[in-house]
Amino acid sequence: MAENDNGKVRILAFLCNWCSYAGADLAGVSRLQYPPNVLDIRVMCTGTISPYHIIKAFQMGIDGVLIAGCHIGDCHYIKGNYMTYKRFQVMRDVMKFVGIDEDRLRLEWVSAAEGEKFADVIKGFTEQVEKAGPSPLRSGWEKDPANWESIRNAFKPLETRKPA
Amino acid sequence: MSIKERARELLGGEVEGVLGYRIVGGSHLPQLFTAADIDGMAEDYPADERYPLTSIVRRLQAEDPGIRLAVVARGCDERALIELCKQGQVDSGCIVILGLACDEELAQRCGCAEPFPSEIMQGRRVEGVPEDPLVEKIERLPAEERLDFWLSRFGSCIKCYGCRNVCPLCYCKECALDDAEMVERGRVPPTQPAFHLIRALDMAGRCVDCGLCEEACPMGIPLRALFRKVGRVVEDNFDYRPGRSSEEKSPLAVLGTEKDLE
Amino acid sequence: MTDYRTVPTVCPYCGTGCGMLLEVSGDRLAGVLPQKGHPVSDGTLCIKGWAAHEFVASPRRLTRPLVRKDGKQVAVPIEEALALVAEKLRGTVEEYGPDAACFICSAKCTNEEDYLVSKMARASVGTNNIDHCARL
Numbered sequence: 001m002a003e004n005d006n007g008k009v010r011i012l013a014f015l016c017n018w019c020s021y022a023g024a025d026l027a028g029v030s031r032l033q034y035p036p037n038v039l040d041i042r043v044m045c046t047g048t049i050s051p052y053h054i055i056k057a058f059q060m061g062i063d064g065v066l067i068a069g070c071h072i073g074d075c076h077y078i079k080g081n082y083m084t085y086k087r088f089q090v091m092r093d094v095m096k097f098v099g100i101d102e103d104r105l106r107l108e109w110v111s112a113a114e115g116e117k118f119a120d121v122i123k124g125f126t127e128q129v130e131k132a133g134p135s136p137l138r139s140g141w142e143k144d145p146a147n148w149e150s151i152r153n154a155f156k157p158l159e160t161r162k163p164a
Numbered sequence: 165m166s167i168k169e170r171a172r173e174l175l176g177g178e179v180e181g182v183l184g185y186r187i188v189g190g191s192h193l194p195q196l197f198t199a200a201d202i203d204g205m206a207e208d209y210p211a212d213e214r215y216p217l218t219s220i221v222r223r224l225q226a227e228d229p230g231i232r233l234a235v236v237a238r239g240c241d242e243r244a245l246i247e248l249c250k251q252g253q254v255d256s257g258c259i260v261i262l263g264l265a266c267d268e269e270l271a272q273r274c275g276c277a278e279p280f281p282s283e284i285m286q287g288r289r290v291e292g293v294p295e296d297p298l299v300e301k302i303e304r305l306p307a308e309e310r311l312d313f314w315l316s317r318f319g320s321c322i323k324c325y326g327c328r329n330v331c332p333l334c335y336c337k338e339c340a341l342d343d344a345e346m347v348e349r350g351r352v353p354p355t356q357p358a359f360h361l362i363r364a365l366d367m368a369g370r371c372v373d374c375g376l377c378e379e380a381c382p383m384g385i386p387l388r389a390l391f392r393k394v395g396r397v398v399e400d401n402f403d404y405r406p407g408r409s410s411e412e413k414s415p416l417a418v419l420g421t422e423k424d425l426e
Numbered sequence: 427m428t429d430y431r432t433v434p435t436v437c438p439y440c441g442t443g444c445g446m447l448l449e450v451s452g453d454r455l456a457g458v459l460p461q462k463g464h465p466v467s468d469g470t471l472c473i474k475g476w477a478a479h480e481f482v483a484s485p486r487r488l489t490r491p492l493v494r495k496d497g498k499q500v501a502v503p504i505e506e507a508l509a510l511v512a513e514k515l516r517g518t519v520e521e522y523g524p525d526a527a528c529f530i531c532s533a534k535c536t537n538e539e540d541y542l543v544s545k546m547a548r549a550s551v552g553t554n555n556i557d558h559c560a561r562l
Contacts, residue, residue, distance in 0.1 A: 099311025
């Protein structure tokens with residue numbers, strides 16, 4: 001993840017510890033290239049992601065939010081990703097109604113073995129968000145537009161949470 | 165039999181209190197009546213003086229578990245009680261509903277889909293309004309204009325918390341709207357659109373379209389359009405409507421089965 | 427058995443005068459509801475109105491006079507507190523003149539009590555330096 005974003009779009013990716021985060025690791029180890037402006041947050045299960053986290057992300061001026069979890073049926077906690085899927089549909093449709101483009105929110109299933117898929121998803125989503133442009137909420141509520149530092153400080157504490 | 169007559173009957177031994185209205189200085193004010201003062205209960209229910217009786221029921225039950233109450237309830241009140249019971253906040257077994265149907269004028273103005281309870285004791289059933297024209301109008305706007313529309317409305321918010329305080333389904337002891345990380349302290353209008361998005365997403369699968377929020381908003385923010393859209397999103401995606409059934413749980417409250425994911 | 431009734435009144439805070447209902451349970455103030463159909467507020471309240479009942483039973487309410495002794499606030503009998511205030515006020519006014527004193531009253535007292543404070547400021551001490559949290 002690049003420190004200086006050069007005015008490019010910034011993406012927050014919620015990755016689940018068991019599948020997509022491992023998939024991201026695999027992509028890294030395999031030296032697969034993908035755009036750097038993504039801050040990854042490792043959660044134990046995407047089912048622990050609350051709509052509040054997504055709202056906060058957009059409020060801080062993040063341009064796109066990606067949630068990547070285990071495939072249905074493969075969730076380490078059995079059905080955590082069912083909640084992810086249901087919540088995602090509500091969030092996507094409601095945010096669209098309020099005027100936050102649905103192109104800025106994406107849900108993908110990426111397993112631990114799918115390093116290439118992970119890289120492709122990041123590439124594809126980054127392109128999609130770049131086309132949508134910087135978020136209209138970029139000025140956020142911080143005195144300065146939120147920089148990576150404050151975004152990291154806001155979301156990294158999620159990573160110390162105990163498993164659901 | 166009118167609501168008051170039934171209330172008097174119930175106070176004979178089936179319930180300890182009846183939650184209705186008393187007329188004081190020309191205004192209808194909520195009050196809990198007992199057998200001793202039931203005579204003072206108002207017999208009419210003006211459309212302009214609706215109060216969140218279901219929230220009062222919830223608090224009374226919390227203070228005095230096992231208390232048996234009867235409550236005057238319109239369609240929305242009954243839906244709220246059904247949802248509150250499913251969410252473990254009230255005990256429906258101890259509640260008798262005194263069903264009140266909304267009149268034509270209120271039904272049209274308030275605009276919910278079912279302005280009547282399942283059993284009507286007083287009032288005549290009239291049909292509701294199936295769609296909110298404002299929701300459709302907003303949906304037709306291009307995305308940028310939609311955001312401008314909402315930000316300009318949310319921009320007049322004075323953070324009175326009236327919408328949250330009056331909502332029958334808002335009972336969280338720790339509310340996200342009071343959390344400094346989600347809603348910046350000391351700023352009016354509150355963090356936009358976060359403040360209203362938080363309410364909207366929290367209402368998914370829970371809002372019963374009673375309209376008290378918009379009535380309590382001093383700035384006339386079109387909250388009902390927002391919450392109605394959320395209700396439609398839940399209905400379109402999961403075929404679930406809050407308050408429709410006392411067994412059916414909200415898909416956002418249970419893990420569910422694979423079938424629910426289609 | 428639980429008792430619940432609502433009492434119509436006017437918000438004690440600013441000068442707008444929104445109509446509100448005090449929710450009373452037994453001898454306890456349980457909450458506040460905006461009064462529907464009120465000519466001023468029409469069923470709405472601001473955040474102060476919604477919280478108007480909170481100060482009544484708040485554990486943070488002062489119940490005894492406190493005087494600072496050796497840097498700490500110590501509870502004292504009211505006579506001692508009033509004697510200290512009188513001595514200091516008189517001393518200040520004698521040395522620096524009446525306008526060195528300033529009086530602040532509160533929306534949480536009655537208008538009558540606020541009037542007494544203003545009378546004391548103007549007639550007794552001789553200053554116009556008086557204000558109120560709602561700028562009454």
